[in-house]
Amino acid sequence: MRITVTVDGVAYSDEVEPRALLVHHLRERLGKIGTVIGCDTGNCGSCTVHLDGRGVKSCAVLAVQADGREVTTVEGLARDGRPHPVQEAFHDNHALQCGFCTPGMIMRVVDLLADDPDPDDDAVRHGLEGNLCRCTGYQNIVRAVRDAAARLNAAGTGAAGANTGANAGDAA
Incomplete structure (x- = not known):
């Protein structure tokens, strides 16, 4: 399935497996390794990102659910070279x-x-x-x-x- 998602202000269009988790897509396909895989069960919160401005545990969200949406990772918080x-x-x-x-x-x-x-x-x-x-x-x-x-x-x-x-x- 093809999805288009904006991550840290950059639009990406990519083929994903329907069952692929957002955390894996961010890390493995887009190189956003600041999003950590902790438990894959939604218990630890290490993989928290913002989806359309709201915090979600990306191990509990399918990549296809991010289609047409905006994701902010910890790497995307900095502005003008300055940390948040x-x-x-x-x-x-x-x-x-x-x-x-x-x-x-x-x-x-x-x-x-x-x-x-x-x-x-x-x-x-x-x-x-x-x-x-x-x-x-x-x-x-x-x-x-x-x-x-x-x-x-x-x-x-x-x-x-x-x-x-x-x-x-x-x-x-």
Whole structure:
């Protein structure tokens, strides 16, 4: 089946198997290796991307479901060669250990901050429930989310204005 999908602002047209998962299409066909394959069951959130501005777990979405739609990966968050404020906050707050969960966490945090631009620690933890960190780096992740919120609020852009216009939404 032929699909056309816009990924990180670039349109791609490609033949895909009807049963191919979006995560595999992104990584294997389009080279978007920042989208991590974690569990293939939708439990860990490592493969979170934005589909039409809403966070989804790409291991739970068929590539054919992305036909005619827009996908943003963690690689697509940067603008004008500068990392997204959430990416900067994760780096500056050492919000990773092994880094495996980081791309999905960052994508989910963009959604979270679009929904709640100034979450407290409990709201951050609740908002990240569908994304797992196996290294237990949650303290630094929570710190990074609060820092990213402050950066976005200081810039007056909010999470959506700083990237792709992502809407709030729970990962699928």
